[in-house]
Amino acid sequence: MTEVEIQVVQLLVSPGHRLAGRPGDGLPPEGEGELVARAQVREGLGLLGDRYFGKPAHRDASLTLMSEENLPVGIDPAVDLRGTRRNVLLRGVDIDALVGSAVSLDCGFGPVTFALNRPARPCAWMDVTIGPGAQRALRDKGGVRCTPLSDGVLAVGPAKFRVLPPEH
Template sequence: MATSLKELMYGPMHAGRLDWIGLRPARRETLQSVATASVEIGGGLVGDHYTGPLDGKRMVSMIQAEHLTAVAGILGLARVTPLMTRRNLVVSGLNLLALKGRQFTIGDALFEFTGPCAPCSRMDENLGPGGFQAMRGHGGIIARVLRAGTIKVGDAVVVLDVAQHLSNSATLRLFDDS
């Protein structure tokens, strides 16, 4: 049994599931739903227009499937789709904000939580008036790619435990040229 808040924060988490993958071929283009995607270090999802610097924080954006229902309820809509939120990945069964300070795998790719994904002004365009406000606190997270790989819809989202996280961080530092 955990005895401190820190132990609770880094305690075990159940795996989630990757429900949807979306790629934007160009800025302001509609996302394209795909079943499989390649993930590159320094580039995020292959085929997505966004490619950040190697040390960038926003390589992949993620949202919880459960939050799509919440945003729809806030706006009085029957449904909010992943396309409307402009996030790359939709995950269910896992509290994404609980990934703060953690690493996780999807398929054979390794990711690291880098921050919350704040809504942008496009939310009012995509969701209607009030879309930006409805997405506040429900925008998901952004993540950095630490190991390239392939992800596919249905893959488990597995959170590394603290021992794995520390071991993996030490390994990554061994190969860091800086």
């Protein structure tokens, strides 16, 4: 794939886990300032300030990229990253189709590379945070769990995206 112009629609950096316990217990209060305009990425660690940053259990899944086109807007027209709990919302690329690839995302501060390791499976919480049927609607379209392969900065706005050659 050659370099293409896409859009970084939203960035979510959440210092705490909002989806703890059981979905039937309801949601805890929403955190302040989780949606940010810019986020610092650290190689192998994730997004600075995020709940998964540097956690050994999440080294291969420290952040999640998701395609805006896959949001279940038919269930909730206002759905965004706060409902899905993914970190980076992209418009213009089918990120779910690229599992197993390495990609580069340049938001104007230099390229940041990611290994797209595995699908982010939607859980039962999606039916609570977005609405009934969201878990099913996001099946095979819930985003991709990633490992950052370089340090850098992501920002909301236009970005250059490309799939890297397999030897990367």
